[in-house]
Every structure is written in C-alpha cells, then in structure tokens.
Amino acid sequence: MSNQKPVTAFGPDFPFAYDDWLAHPAGLGSIPADRHGQAVAVIGAGAAGIIAGHELMKLGLKPEIYESGKFGGRLRSEPFEGTEDVIAELGGMRFPVSSRAFYHYVEALKLESRPFPNPLTPAAGSTVIDLEGETHFARTLDDLPQLYHEVAAAYRAALEEHADFTALTDAVRNRDVVRLKAIWDPMVAKWDERTFYDFVVSSQAFQNLSFRHREVFGQVGFGTGGWDSDFPNSMLEILRVNLLELDDHQRFIVGGVENVLHCLWRQPAICAHWPEGTTLAALNGGATLGRAVKISRNDTGGLTVTDLWGVSRDYAAVLVTCQSHLLTTSVAVDEALFDQKLWMALDRTRYMQAAKTFVMVDRPFWNDIDPATGRPLLSMTLTDRNTRGTYFFDNGPDKPGVICLSYSWMTDALKVLPYGPEKRVELALAALERIYPDVDIRSHIRGNPICVSWEADENFLGAFKGALPGHYRYNHRMYGHFMQGEMPMEQRGIFLAGDGISWTPAWVEGSVQTALNAVWGIMTHLGGKCAAENLGPGDLWPTVGPVALPD
Incomplete structure (x- = not known):
C-alpha cells in the first residue's frame, strides 16, 4: 500500500493533469510576437485572477487587475490588531495535499504549510463531540462509541x-x-x-x-x-x-494563505517580451485598478472595461473571476457577450452562506492539562450548538493563539447574520461554556474579535457555490466556456474563472484549474498555442472533456 500513487485532484469530469502542464519545461505556450505587450483585463484579485495574471504575464501580455474590495478575494488572512502574523483565516483556511496545481505555486514561492487541526487528527491533538447534550472526548475514531x-x-x-x-x-x-x-x-x-x-x-x-x-x-x-x-x-x-x-x-499556510497571492503579485518570472525581473505588481504600477462597473464590446472588436470613476480602457480579452451573480447586479455586462443559456447558468448558480468568528487569546491555554481529567482544557469541538465547529491555532507557547470560535454554514450562518462581532462572540462563548463549564475562556481574550458573513459582503453575496440537483448542465456551460472556437464572434474574448466556475466549489484548486483554462483560452484567442510536447486543457478537451447531458 505504501507504494501507491497519491490521490490528486485529477478530474473526474475533465481528467487533465494541470500540475504536469505547469511543471513542464516547455512552458504553457506562446503567443505571436505582434501580440506581446497587449493589455488584457482581469476582474478580481483573488486566487483565479492573480494566478491567471501571473501566467498571462509570462506569455508576454499585460494583465491589468481590477479589484472592487480587498486584494486576495476569499483567500483573506486578517491580522489581529497590534500583530503582524497572528491572523484569522476568514475564507479558505485548509488546503488538501491533493490540490497539486495550487501547491505548485506554494512550493515555488517556498511558503511553509503545516497540518490543519481537523477533528480526530494528530494536528488537533484531541476532539470533543457534543450532540444533544451528550459529550465525547476522543483522539481518534477508536475512542468514540x-x-x-x-x-x-x-x-x-x-x-x-x-x-x-x-x-x-x-x-x-x-x-x-x-x-x-x-x-x-x-x-x-x-x-x-x-x-x-x-x-x-x-x-x-x-x-x-x-x-x-x-x-x-x-x-x-x-x-x-x-x-x-x-x-x-x-x-x-x-x-x-x-x-x-x-x-x-x-x-494550512503559515502566516496566512493570502501571502500566496501577495508573493505571486511580487514574484519575478521569466517572461516572453518583458525584461528580466518583471512582476505582476510592476506591470500594474504597484496597485490594482478599482471596481469594474461595465464590460462592453468596442468598435474594433475588442472589449472595453469601465471602472467606477468612469474611465474606460480597451482590451484584447477580459477574464472575469468575480462571483457570477455580480454580472447581473454589480457589473453592467453587454447581454450579447454571453449566450442566453450561459446567462441562465450564471444566474441560477446557487451560493451557500458561511460565517466565522475568531478571537485572539494571550496564549494557547487550551493545551493546559486539567488535573482532574488528565485531558487538555479545550479540544477541537464539533457540536449541534450555535458554534458547530471550533478550531484552535497554536502559534507557540509564548505567542498569542487564535480560536475560531465558530465556523458555520447555511441556516447556522444565517442565525448570526444580523449581529455584530461582540454579540457573535457572546453566543459562541455561551455555547462553549455549556460544553466546558469549568473553563474560563473570557479572561484569555485579547483585542477585538474578527468575524465574517460572506453573504453580507456586496463583493461576494455568498461563500461558495453549492450545486443543486439538476445543475450539472449549468456547471458544464460555465466550466467549458473557455472553449470558444465554435462560438459566434460577438461572444468571444471574455472568459470566466474561479471556484464557482469549477467542478469543486469552495476549494482553491478549482480556482487554479479554471484560471489555467482561461489562460489557455486567452492564449488561443490571441493566436497562440501550446508546445506540441506540452498540450494544454483545450487541446485535450475534444477527447476527454466532460460528458454532455441533453438539454
């Protein structure tokens, strides 16, 4: 068994080896020299936008990044006040090792990762499951009833x-x-x-x-x-x-997963056309552009993006990585740019709610041993109470620690939607005090809590896609949109990426894979191609693409 190959995020709908494509010495491909330096727009500075921008830069294009809110998208690592590296991971926080395309960038940037303290894992140390008032302590599944x-x-x-x-x-x-x-x-x-x-x-x-x-x-x-x-x-x-x-x-990524994108933003790369030492940050003057409010076709056949200040810029192609509902609520998109069946898919995509509540504490006191039980004072906790999931992050015995008091989805997330941080902390502490009646959590809390409800953020309107029954066709339309060779000319040149476009919403690997699909699509749209020895996703799509269900 030890000689088995590892499971990776390979397919199953579209079994293409993105990690191999990224690692091949031939590179992802090339574009004609007369396209070098041409500007392309990237809407969104999250994982899909920054990774696609980095790879488009290497091809010799000039990706101009638009961001309506905070750099990083849902890879959001929020530092607690007065600290630099004590953070709350408000979005993505745990990254499976099967996500080989994502780890391609983590490893290239030499960022450190450590096991995430999930329930019943050695990283958690111990787990408490509390359901219907009945509590069980466990270190492994073997300890449970x-x-x-x-x-x-x-x-x-x-x-x-x-x-x-x-x-x-x-x-x-x-x-x-x-x-x-x-x-x-x-x-x-x-x-x-x-x-x-x-x-x-x-x-x-x-x-x-x-x-x-x-x-x-x-x-x-x-x-x-x-x-x-x-x-x-x-x-x-x-x-x-x-x-x-x-x-x-x-x-988890030590220091915060948002660092992956900040580092990639400033990472020099060997590029066609651009001089040695070029970075995505340098091509963008050190900062992103603001909110994109309109995308339209222009008189030359290209695309025009207008920002919130009314400034319009023309592009050879546009990559949209924002949440799909924003294309009918926040960004005025020419209706003719997408087929009506694609509009149906973009609008019908269903997003799930999620809320997190974090506090910083003076030290990882949960590791203290209760002399009466011989167990840690607190353990990773799963419960049917308001908190649902509680996680502990140990930054070392002499440094402040972090408690994710509550991570909840859907109805449980909506329960706290109207409340501010202090009320959310009170609700979480009240639940945990019923499970751990003899543990004083409050005296250890330092600074202000950090909370998020993704559905309340105008730039997200939800945490991640949750496909309902019958949505495969919608997903297929969105995911396969980068294949534009048979589309009418008026629909070409605008591309989609992000975990909501992928088959695996809520996982950053989906953002990376769809970003790479879009890179292939833009490269091909501009007359480029892959090296014969390193074919890209679009080259293999006709033979191994996802199965189509009849409409």
Whole structure:
C-alpha cells in the first residue's frame, strides 16, 4: 500500500493533469510576437485572477487587475490588531495535499504549510463531540462509541454501493483516463438530479441503521465535520470531494494563505517580451485598478472595461473571476457577450452562506492539562450548538493563539447574520461554556474579535457555490466556456474563472484549474498555442472533456 500513487485532484469530469502542464519545461505556450505587450483585463484579485495574471504575464501580455474590495478575494488572512502574523483565516483556511496545481505555486514561492487541526487528527491533538447534550472526548475514531463507527462504516459502504468508489479512486490515483471516464460519466446522469441525502438514505447500509445514525452523520460527517448543510446539494458535488480527497490530509499556510497571492503579485518570472525581473505588481504600477462597473464590446472588436470613476480602457480579452451573480447586479455586462443559456447558468448558480468568528487569546491555554481529567482544557469541538465547529491555532507557547470560535454554514450562518462581532462572540462563548463549564475562556481574550458573513459582503453575496440537483448542465456551460472556437464572434474574448466556475466549489484548486483554462483560452484567442510536447486543457478537451447531458 505504501507504494501507491497519491490521490490528486485529477478530474473526474475533465481528467487533465494541470500540475504536469505547469511543471513542464516547455512552458504553457506562446503567443505571436505582434501580440506581446497587449493589455488584457482581469476582474478580481483573488486566487483565479492573480494566478491567471501571473501566467498571462509570462506569455508576454499585460494583465491589468481590477479589484472592487480587498486584494486576495476569499483567500483573506486578517491580522489581529497590534500583530503582524497572528491572523484569522476568514475564507479558505485548509488546503488538501491533493490540490497539486495550487501547491505548485506554494512550493515555488517556498511558503511553509503545516497540518490543519481537523477533528480526530494528530494536528488537533484531541476532539470533543457534543450532540444533544451528550459529550465525547476522543483522539481518534477508536475512542468514540460504536454508533460513530457504524456511521463511518455505513458511509464507506454507501460509496461502494452507489459509486464503485474503490475502482474510481484507483482510476484517479493512476490517472487512468479511460477507466475513470468509463465509471464516472454514467454516474453523472444517475446522480446529478439526486441529493446527498438521497444518496445516504437510499443506501442499503444506512437503511439498516436508525435515524439517529443519519442525524449523527449530518452533524459529524466525515473529514472536516458535519455535512447536513450539504444534504440538499447534488450528490455529484459531494462525490468529487470524497473522490479527490479534498476533505483529507489538509494543511494550512503559515502566516496566512493570502501571502500566496501577495508573493505571486511580487514574484519575478521569466517572461516572453518583458525584461528580466518583471512582476505582476510592476506591470500594474504597484496597485490594482478599482471596481469594474461595465464590460462592453468596442468598435474594433475588442472589449472595453469601465471602472467606477468612469474611465474606460480597451482590451484584447477580459477574464472575469468575480462571483457570477455580480454580472447581473454589480457589473453592467453587454447581454450579447454571453449566450442566453450561459446567462441562465450564471444566474441560477446557487451560493451557500458561511460565517466565522475568531478571537485572539494571550496564549494557547487550551493545551493546559486539567488535573482532574488528565485531558487538555479545550479540544477541537464539533457540536449541534450555535458554534458547530471550533478550531484552535497554536502559534507557540509564548505567542498569542487564535480560536475560531465558530465556523458555520447555511441556516447556522444565517442565525448570526444580523449581529455584530461582540454579540457573535457572546453566543459562541455561551455555547462553549455549556460544553466546558469549568473553563474560563473570557479572561484569555485579547483585542477585538474578527468575524465574517460572506453573504453580507456586496463583493461576494455568498461563500461558495453549492450545486443543486439538476445543475450539472449549468456547471458544464460555465466550466467549458473557455472553449470558444465554435462560438459566434460577438461572444468571444471574455472568459470566466474561479471556484464557482469549477467542478469543486469552495476549494482553491478549482480556482487554479479554471484560471489555467482561461489562460489557455486567452492564449488561443490571441493566436497562440501550446508546445506540441506540452498540450494544454483545450487541446485535450475534444477527447476527454466532460460528458454532455441533453438539454
């Protein structure tokens, strides 16, 4: 078993090896010399925008980055007041090692990562599960009651029964495209219109168990915690998470994941056309442009982007990485730029809510041992109370620590939407004090709390996509939009990227892969191509692209 290849985020819908494409010495491709220096617009300075901008710069283009809010998008690392490196990860915070395209940049920038303190992992040290007032302490699954073992075994059995999961995993592990598509493609039609909950309750393993088992599965789930918020989602969305091990072997970026983008912004690269030492920051004069408020076709056949100050600039191509609903609420986009079926997909995409509440504390006091029990004072905590998930971040015994008091989704996130930071902290502390009645958390808190509700941010309108049953066709239209060779001319030259465009929303790997699709699309749109020995995603799309479902 130790000689097995690792699982990577390879497919399953489009099995293209983005990590190999990035690492190949031939590079991603080239554009004609007469296109060198040409400006292209990138809307959004998040992961997709900055990574695409970096690669477009290397091709010899001049990416001009527009940002309506904060640099970094949903890779947002917020420092606590008075500190430099004590941070709250408000967006993405845990990154599975299967995300090989993302780690290509992390490793190139020589940034450090460490295991994330997920439940029942060595990084967490210990875990407390508190459901319906009953509390269990555990270091591994073996420490939990039999019911939890039955739930875990039932879900593994359901994956085998409904999804031929071992064979699928082997195909992903071995990058066996033929075998992978032979198993996955028929499952698309079978499970697109059925929910996660349907998958669970229709399995023989769960039918043999009680409602309580299903309830515990919803509260505790697998990997990172409870999944009941995802019960209404298309099962395809959950299968991809399981299959690509996105919920396993996760790490965090030391100092904050936002540093990946700041470093890439300032990272010199070997570029066509541009002189040695060129950076994305330098090409943008050291700062991004402001909010883009309009995208339109101009008289020369190119595209024009107008910013919030009324300044219009012309571009050979435009890459849009913002949340899709902003294209009908915040940015005035010429309707003719997208096919009406694509507009349907962009508008019908459903986004999930998420809220986090963080506090800084004087030290990692949760590691103190309770003399009465011999256990740490506090543990990573999963509960049905308001907090849902509580995580602890140890920066060293002599440095302030961070507690993510609460990470919640959907209904649980909406419960705190009207409240400010102090009220959210009070609600979280009240819940934790019921689980740990003898632990004084309050006296350790320093500074002001940091909170986020992504659905309340006008630049996001939600945390991440959560595809509903029947949304595969919408996802296919958005993801495949970079393939523009057969589109009418009036729809070419504007591209889409971001985790909401990907098959794997909420995971940064989806942002990276769709950004690279867009780089291939823009390169091809401008007359460029890949080296014959390092073909890109669009070159392989006709033979291994996602299966199409009939309209």
